[in-house]
Amino acid sequence: MSTLKNYFFCRETLKKSLTLLNPYVIFSHKSEMKKINIFALIIFLALFLIPCLAAAAEYVEGEVLVKFKHSAGIRTASDISKTLARTGATSSVKRHFPLIDAYHLIITDPSLKVEEVIGRLVSDPNVEYAEPNYCRHILINTPNDTHFSKLWGLNNTGQTVNGDPGTSDADMDMPEAWDITTGSSSVVIAVLDTGVDYNHTDLSANIWLNPGEISDSADNDSNGKVDDIRGWNFVDDDNDPMDYYGHGTHVAGTIAAVGNNSSGVTGINWTAKIMPLRFLDALGDGNVTNEIAAIEYATQKGARIINASYGGEGFSQSEKNAIDAFIAGGGLFVAAAGNDGRNNDTVPVYPASYSSGNIISVAATDQGDTLASFSNYGAAAVDVAAPGVNIYSTASSWQTIWADYFDDGNITGWTTGGTSNTWDVTTEFSKSSSYSFTDSPGANYSANTNSWAKSPEINLTGKTGCKLTYYLKTVLETNVDFLYVEASTDGTTYTILNTYTNTNGTFEELTEDLSNYDNQGTVYIKFRLTSDSLNNNDGVYLDSIVVICASGTEYKFLDGTSMATPHVAGLAALIKARNPELTNTEIKNKILNSVDTKASLSGRLYTGGRVNALNALNYSPARSSGSAGSDSGGGGGGGGCFIATAAYGSPLHPYVTALREFRDSRLLTNYFGRKFVGIYYKYSPPIAEVIKNNKNLKTIAQILLAPMIMFIIYPYWSLAVFIMFNTTAIVILRKIKMNI
Numbered sequence: 001m002s003t004l005k006n007y008f009f010c011r012e013t014l015k016k017s018l019t020l021l022n023p024y025v026i027f028s029h030k031s032e033m034k035k036i037n038i039f040a041l042i043i044f045l046a047l048f049l050i051p052c053l054a055a056a057a058e059y060v061e062g063e064v065l066v067k068f069k070h071s072a073g074i075r076t077a078s079d080i081s082k083t084l085a086r087t088g089a090t091s092s093v094k095r096h097f098p099l100i101d102a103y104h105l106i107i108t109d110p111s112l113k114v115e116e117v118i119g120r121l122v123s124d125p126n127v128e129y130a131e132p133n134y135c136r137h138i139l140i141n142t143p144n145d146t147h148f149s150k151l152w153g154l155n156n157t158g159q160t161v162n163g164d165p166g167t168s169d170a171d172m173d174m175p176e177a178w179d180i181t182t183g184s185s186s187v188v189i190a191v192l193d194t195g196v197d198y199n200h201t202d203l204s205a206n207i208w209l210n211p212g213e214i215s216d217s218a219d220n221d222s223n224g225k226v227d228d229i230r231g232w233n234f235v236d237d238d239n240d241p242m243d244y245y246g247h248g249t250h251v252a253g254t255i256a257a258v259g260n261n262s263s264g265v266t267g268i269n270w271t272a273k274i275m276p277l278r279f280l281d282a283l284g285d286g287n288v289t290n291e292i293a294a295i296e297y298a299t300q301k302g303a304r305i306i307n308a309s310y311g312g313e314g315f316s317q318s319e320k321n322a323i324d325a326f327i328a329g330g331g332l333f334v335a336a337a338g339n340d341g342r343n344n345d346t347v348p349v350y351p352a353s354y355s356s357g358n359i360i361s362v363a364a365t366d367q368g369d370t371l372a373s374f375s376n377y378g379a380a381a382v383d384v385a386a387p388g389v390n391i392y393s394t395a396s397s398w399q400t401i402w403a404d405y406f407d408d409g410n411i412t413g414w415t416t417g418g419t420s421n422t423w424d425v426t427t428e429f430s431k432s433s434s435y436s437f438t439d440s441p442g443a444n445y446s447a448n449t450n451s452w453a454k455s456p457e458i459n460l461t462g463k464t465g466c467k468l469t470y471y472l473k474t475v476l477e478t479n480v481d482f483l484y485v486e487a488s489t490d491g492t493t494y495t496i497l498n499t500y501t502n503t504n505g506t507f508e509e510l511t512e513d514l515s516n517y518d519n520q521g522t523v524y525i526k527f528r529l530t531s532d533s534l535n536n537n538d539g540v541y542l543d544s545i546v547v548i549c550a551s552g553t554e555y556k557f558l559d560g561t562s563m564a565t566p567h568v569a570g571l572a573a574l575i576k577a578r579n580p581e582l583t584n585t586e587i588k589n590k591i592l593n594s595v596d597t598k599a600s601l602s603g604r605l606y607t608g609g610r611v612n613a614l615n616a617l618n619y620s621p622a623r624s625s626g627s628a629g630s631d632s633g634g635g636g637g638g639g640g641c642f643i644a645t646a647a648y649g650s651p652l653h654p655y656v657t658a659l660r661e662f663r664d665s666r667l668l669t670n671y672f673g674r675k676f677v678g679i680y681y682k683y684s685p686p687i688a689e690v691i692k693n694n695k696n697l698k699t700i701a702q703i704l705l706a707p708m709i710m711f712i713i714y715p716y717w718s719l720a721v722f723i724m725f726n727t728t729a730i731v732i733l734r735k736i737k738m739n740i
Contacts, residue, residue: 057314059132060287062110062506064091064117065318067102072126083127087120095289099296100321104133104289106504134314134350136291138194138247138284139336139562151265152367153387153567161367162390162557170369170610171387172567174268177574177613182259183269184577189255189305189569190298192291193248195241195278197396198230200249201553202257202264208273210301223300231276232297234290235509241276244469244511244548245284246396248276250558251309253394254566255573265393265555268570268613272577275303280310281509282469283432283544288319295322299329304576304584307569308335309562311349320354327358332584334360334569336561337376344378345678353381358584360572360591363601364388364564365610370600375561377604380663380677384595385610388564392557399551401466402458405544406435413456418528420446423453431471431507431543438541439529445481445539452528454491458547461521465550466514468497468525471507475538478502481531483540485512488524507543514547523547571613578617594619603642603685642684646692647701655709662712 068074074083077093080103084091090109097104107117114132121130150161156171188208198207207230212221219226231241243249252267252274259270277297279290298306306326323333335352337344344353344361352361361382364372366389371377375388404413406425414437416423426441427434437453439445460466474483478501486494497512517523525547529540568591575587582590594616595609602608644656667673691697711718 057132058135058312059114059314060135060289060506061114062107062504063094063133063287063289064105064107064114064121064130065102065133065289065316066105066121066130067100067128067318067321068126069128070101074126083124087124091117095293097292097296097318097322099299099325100292100318102292102318102321110505129317131316131318132314134288134312134316134319136280136286136288136310136312138245138280138310139339139560150390151392153391154266154268156367161392164367164390166367167369170365170367172268172571172610173612173614177617178259178270180614180617181574181578183256183272183574184580185271185273186580187269187272187305187573187576188275188301188303189269189272189307189573190275190277190294190301190303191248191252191255191307191566192277192279192294192298193243193251193307193309194245194280194282194284195233195243195248196231196252196274196276197243197246197249197394197398198241198276199550200253200394200397202261202394203249203252203274205258206256206267206269206272206274208275223297225297232278232294234277234279234293234297235281235286236511240511241278243276243278243396244282244398244467245280246398246556247280247284247309247558247562248278249396250391250393250556251307251562251566252276253555254391254563255307255570257394264553268567269573269577272570272573275301282546283509286310288316292318292322295326299326299331304331305569305572306331306333307566308333308351309560309565311336311338311352313347313349315348315350319351320356323351323354323359324356327356327584330584332358332360332572332587334362334565334572336565337361337363337378337382339364339374339560339562340376341374342376343678344376344381346378346674348381349376353378358588360384360568360588362386362561362565362568363605364559364561365598365601366390369596369598369610371604372559372561374559375564379603379606380667380674381606382604383592383606384568385598385601385605386564386567387610388561388567389559390557391559391563392555393563395554395556397551397554398548399463401460401463401547401549402456403544403546404437404455405432406430406437407433409435411437411453415454416452417454418449418451420449421451423451426541429473429507429541431473433543436473436541436543437545439539444536445529445531447531447533447536449529449531449536452526455525455545457491458523458525459521460514460517460523460547460549461519463549464515464518466518467548468512468514468546469548470510470545471543472500472503472510473505473507473541473543474500474503475505476502476540477531477535477537480535481529481537484526484528484530486526486528487512487514487517488526489517489520489522491522491524494524494526505538507541518549568611571611571616574613575616590616590619608642608685642688643691643701644705646688647698647705655705655713658709658712659705 091105091107094104094106118130121127152161152166154174156166158166158168210229213229215227225232227239233241255267256269256272256274257265257267259266277294279294280286337352338349363377363382363385364375365385366372372389409425422440424441425435426438430436483500485497487497488494572587575590592607595607596612597609644659648656667677691701
């Protein structure tokens with residue numbers, strides 16, 4: 001995993017600045033003019049280049065996403081190979097994303113860096129864009145106390161939850177909303193996350209089942225995935241989207257834990273279906289390419305709501321295109337704003353900060369109905385808030401029986417041996433800490449190696465459903481040298497669990513089934529490396545070796561915008577259940593225009609409020625007076641364009657919509673525009689409060705806004721009128737001057 005500056009923006013900005021500010025012109029003027037020009041150049045570079053150099057984003061080393069221009073006619077593997085060869089960007093195609101027509105490339109030349117390959121690709125006229133495979137992570141804060149099962153976000157009576165006192169009615173009014181509907185099994189919500197514990201007693205009845213697939217080791221629905229009965233695991237590329245972290249299971253419980261079953265917790269939907277799509281690994285980490293594959297799966301399999309409780313830095317055009325394709329198919333994408341306590345208007349978090357029409361970006365509130373201390377915000381970039389502190393929900397029911405992360409820098413308890421044995425810890429590469437476990441620290445393995453490392457004794461007495469999870473990085477001679485993963489009950493006779501050869505030099509999360517060793521008092525795990533006499537390479541690296549077993553039904557508290565997001569995704573599903581005919585845009589509008597507005601959120605979020613399920617279910621766009629979240633519908637106090645919303649009485653007024661679109665498509669796409677929006681949303685809410693309650697001020701505001709709105713809606717006519725007006729004014733003034 002590496003970090004990349006906003007390389008493309010910086011490069012293009014520099015290129016444009018050098019074109020506009022020609023050095024010959026700058027330095028060829030007289031001395032005073034030269035000083036002015038040099039000063040202007042410094043200011044220009046400071047304003048445009050320093051901000052772009054300040055931003056960094058993690059990406060996967062050795063991988064690139066590229067899209068070719070449609071006009072280039074590149075359609076076959078041969079066409080792609082020729083283009084790559086022409087640019088010198090030595091790469092191979094790993095997979096194709098058909099919905100966005102982009103390719104995932106693996107850089108085959110280890111001497112080439114991602115930045116260099118992308119630079120070569122974007123210089124080719126056949127390439128529309130090229131970008132890194134950015135990383136994405138879960139967005140979560142974990143509390144200390146986990147002893148109270150109180151769902152205050154759904155119904156807050158002022159009770160103390162997890163040690164914190166609440167505020168009465170600081171909730172979503174769920175009991176009142178459930179009087180209207182408790183959801184529908186026909187609504188499918190895709191949870192893109194660390195997976196979902198589909199065996200959890202509070203979730204199993206609400207797990208989506210693929211209607212086009214049966215368990216017969218065949219690809220019945222012809223989607224390239226065998227036996228994808230209940231979703232897919234894009235980390236390991238298999239049909240088991242089980243959660244080995246717990247994050248996705250917690251999210252799924254808030255959305256649709258089985259309701260009214262006399263046990264556990266209740267989701268916002270009692271019967272909706274969760275589609276588990278695992279693209280984040282057991283450490284909560286993932287990347288854009290696996291995310292895109294998951295989004296395309298959700299799109300093709302008919303999910304109409306995606307819960308995205310994850311995020312990261314780095315604008316990815318491919319990620320945005322995949323989300324846009326999902327939205328174009330009628331989907332609503334609900335994303336976490338992030339947990340850095342910062343303004344997303346100036347420092348975006350993706351995917352929540354994309355300007356795509358039907359993304360809902362979600363902040364977190366606490367039991368007092370105020371913005372959580374960790375929550376990101378942004379009057380332009382973050383739409384609404386939802387409960388995100390001390391959220392009690394379903395937990396992945398796995399118990400860690402034994403683990404070694406090698407954080408202590410030693411292999412105490414392990415036994416090593418065999419031919420050419422040099423197994424030990426190393427700092428050369430690692431996944432979870434500074435150390436990993438390798439066969440040959442600081443050197444290549446020897447010829448004719450047959451060395452091994454055996455784990456300490458592991459007791460699985462009384463345990464069931466056991467699995468071995470670990471991270472593996474190998475640099476081996478492909479299909480000649482091998483790593484064998486083995487298990488034994490006596491330390492002498494071993495059974496091979498799996499065999500691996502070269503993994504392209506990257507860490508992969510792997511899982512082995514240990515269910516044959518359930519209830520065994522003694523189990524050993526062995527990793528054994530074998531090689532021939534030629535082409536000895538760097539070898540094997542292991543990290544985060546863990547044995548887990550099923551442990552029954554669990555629940556726990558978590559904090560984060562990750563926990564707030566499923567409240568909104570669940571609400572969207574509830575609205576869809578009651579009104580199946582509604583479009584994604586109509587559902588989003590019902591949610592955004594029915595919030596409980598809060599003074600503490602005004603100017604910090606687009607709506608200025610926290611979601612309310614009862615209001616959203618009852619909201620009608622036809623009602624356009626009053627304040628957002630009130631029984632009378634949406635109105636002046638809560639809209640993102642505060643002054644315009646106050647002037648025209650509704651955030652849905654076409655003039656307000658035009659201003660919002662201008663903000664998203666023009667202002668938020670550049671540094672100065674985002675700065676302006678940030679300043680505007682900081683100071684405009686109190687002005688809007690005064691305007692919305694005064695008829696005369698509303699009229700004045702409408703008059704002042706009219707020229708700007710007309711220019712946005714009718715730019716060419718407005719420009720023509722402006723030129724005609726000025727020309728007429730000049731002619732009249734000249735005549736007046738001549739007469740004088």
